[in-house]
Amino acid sequence: MQRNRFLPDILTTLFDRKRATGNDTDPRDINQLCNALLAEEGSVSGQKLAEVILARYRGLDDDEKLAFFQFLNDALDIDAEKLAELASTYAQTRALDDFEQLANASAAKRRKLLRRLNQPTGATADLVSMRVDLLRLMKSHPDLGRTDIDFALLLRSWFNLGFLVLKQIDWMAPASLLDKIVAYEAVHEIDDLDDLRRRLSPPDRRCFAFFHPAMPDEPLIFVEVALSDHIPGSVDDVLSEGREPLLPEQATAAVFYSISNCQQGLKGISFGNLLIKQVARQLSLELPHLTHLVTLSPIPRLNTWLTSQLDNPDFGHIAADILEGTAPAEDVRALAARYLLEAKGASGAPVDPVARFHLGNGAEAYDVHANADSSANGRAQSSGAMVNYLYDLTQIERNHEDFALRGKIAASRALKALAKAPFKSKPKELAS
Known part of the structure; x- marks a missing residue:
């Protein structure tokens, strides 16, 4: 679907350029900055260091990104020999101090680095985007999977159900959000503006998405729902241009006909099961006369x-x-x-x-x-x-x-x- 995006794209470009350049006059390379952040205990100075590292990362080319991930993978890995020694000591003593040392050593240093990188405003989205690069580079460098395990572990904790916000998206949503619905639709492609309107505007259509407070303008996953007076057997009929809209009180079935994950960087972190169940319960409360909650998959x-x-x-x-x-x-x-x-x-x-x-x-x-x-x-x-x-x-x-x-x-x-x-x-x- 073609929309006039000239002004939003210009503003986004200018904003990203400002974020990428900032006031970065630090002579250290990105690896040295990461080591400094690991050693930094102050929250204010740590946040500034994290901002510089994230801005520096955004300016890297693919070869430089690969080198950065190899640094995380190898230089910031678990010290297996030290871990084995600490495990042996704790097995004998069962002392609290020994347990604490063992617990700290069992996590790779890169995990601590990623937590500290997540301090500035907007950092969570940066780290999700960073994982997109990591997943892409892992195809030719599978050994980077050790680093991805730590990314996935932290992202699962940051994006757990307690932080997710369910919102309904309708035709009156901001144009920027509607553009994203079009771009992220992964099951039944949205052809044009009229097609989008048919999915969001009529009274017998619903769209729900999960959002995260750290990424309030980015849907994580969304589901499109058709209210119907029967269980449909054709998505062609559901999306037909000439169909007659149904009043919600006439509906007996809520049909989940499309569910799309939006953030490639959150691959492997499942939201779909939570989304469908939560939407199903919400629709059952809103429309108690519904007799069937079904998909058309x-x-x-x-x-x-x-x-x-x-x-x-x-x-x-x-x-x-x-x-x-x-x-x-x-x-x-x-x-x-x-x-x-x-x-x-x-x-x-x-x-x-x-x-x-x-x-x-x-x-x-x-x-x-x-x-x-x-x-x-x-x-x-x-x-x-x-x-x-x-x-x-x-x-x-x-x-x-x-x-x-x-x-x-x-x-x-x-x-x-x-x-x-x-x-x-x-x-x-x-x-x-």
């Missing part, structure tokens, strides 16, 4: 799995027909149901990542639909098939425990029957 690995099943003697011909776009809807639904309930990885968990997410969140696999997503992405990943996951607030804890502890998949009777249903199409040699 993609099946992203279906076509990949179908390709691996082409030689299957029982349904290889169905897999081929689905991939060619010639299979009847009944067969698409039956094989998709079989995939969701039976396709498992080496760990025993479902192959499909969206299934793992919702089932692990306590949802129930409820129904499967053919010809539900006609977009290029929908056709490419699942031949247009989609699935509903049902969030029954009275059952989600039990379902979560059954899935997490016993690998049991909660599924409706109808979906279980569909997964065992005979296929309509026969192998070509039998059909002839």
